Amino acid sequence: MTVLDEIIGGVRDDLAERQRRLPESALRDRVAEARPALDAAAVLRAAADVQVIAEVKRASPSKGPLAAIPDPAELAAVYERSGAAAVSVLTEQRRFHGSLADLDAVRAAIRIPVLRKDFVVTPYQLWEARAHGADLVLLIVAALGHRQLAELTELARELGLTVLTEVHDEDEIERALAVDASVIGLNARDLKTLEVDRTAFARLAPRIPPGVVRIAESGIRGPQDVAALAAHGADAVLVGEALVTGEGGPGTVLTALRNAGRR
Numbered sequence: 191m192t193v194l195d196e197i198i199g200g201v202r203d204d205l206a207e208r209q210r211r212l213p214e215s216a217l218r219d220r221v222a223e224a225r226p227a228l229d230a231a232a233v234l235r236a237a238a239d240v241q242v243i244a245e246v247k248r249a250s251p252s253k254g255p256l257a258a259i260p261d262p263a264e265l266a267a268v269y270e271r272s273g274a275a276a277v278s279v280l281t282e283q284r285r286f287h288g289s290l291a292d293l294d295a296v297r298a299a300i301r302i303p304v305l306r307k308d309f310v311v312t313p314y315q316l317w318e319a320r321a322h323g324a325d326l327v328l329l330i331v332a333a334l335g336h337r338q339l340a341e342l343t344e345l346a347r348e349l350g351l352t353v354l355t356e357v358h359d360e361d362e363i364e365r366a367l368a369v370d371a372s373v374i375g376l377n378a379r380d381l382k383t384l385e386v387d388r389t390a391f392a393r394l395a396p397r398i399p400p401g402v403v404r405i406a407e408s409g410i411r412g413p414q415d416v417a418a419l420a421a422h423g424a425d426a427v428l429v430g431e432a433l434v435t436g437e438g439g440p441g442t443v444l445t446a447l448r449n450a451g452r453r
């Protein structure tokens with residue numbers, strides 16, 4: 191069993207519990223009342239400079255607890271003030287110590303697009319994402335079968351969500367393109383082994399056709415990494431650990447990353 195399989199097992203257990211407490215019909219009612227999603231793809235596509243998607247990340251499976259984040263709303267506000275294009279909120283509980291409460295807090299605090307970052311395997315989680323105000327949702331190709339990826343992509347679009355389709359190799363890029371992914375995240379971390387390969391973006395980005403937004407995810411340590419990714423055609427970078435653990439605080443780190451991504 192891979193790490194990814196283990197995580198998904200826990201996600202499914204937690205999900206069953208939430209579904210017992212709140213039926214999908216109730217979520218659908220909330221979605222009907224919700225403010226429509228922001229067009230996050232347009233935001234990312236419009237910019238010349240490398241955009242930063244800043245992540246609210248408390249812990250990770252590889253490192254354990256990363257940072258005490260007493261107030262995710264305050265962190266998200268710092269991200270917004272420092273020029274993040276969007277904020278990613280991890281909602282997975284067991285390994286990342288996130289929650290839908292974090293998503294709610296962030297959503298209420300900022301006006302820029304919010305990504306629900308989780309291991310989405312069922313439609314219920316997409317309804318949840320929208321009901322809690324997310325504009326974007328992550329779909330991890332490695333976590334989904336062909337039918338599942340197609341169906342979840344379609345429902346997400348119906349809900350007005352921008353899908354960030356996450357890949358880690360050539361085959362997964364083909365699968366993402368087969369569902370017409372418009373925003374692709376190349377994760378440098380292999381979720382099956384948790385190993386980071388910093389050469390992945392340079393190698394794989396040329397396989398993604400122009401017009402598709404290309405996001406480099408994971409393992410970005412500082413300005414030098416962003417400059418290299420910019421040279422290889424990244425439209426955006428998704429950064430968690432370096433922001434929540436970096437010297438000088440998240441605002442200072444984010445500003446330095448943005449400066450490194452100027453074109």
Ligand SMILES: O=P(O)(O)OC[C@@H](O)[C@@H](O)c1c[nH]c2ccccc12
Nearest residue numbers: 377407408409410428429430431432
């Ligand atoms: O903290 P980092 O190395 O900057 O990584 C952020 C983000 O890419 C990472 O949290 C991530 C990318 N894809 C995921 C899928 C699930 C959970 C987490 C992730």
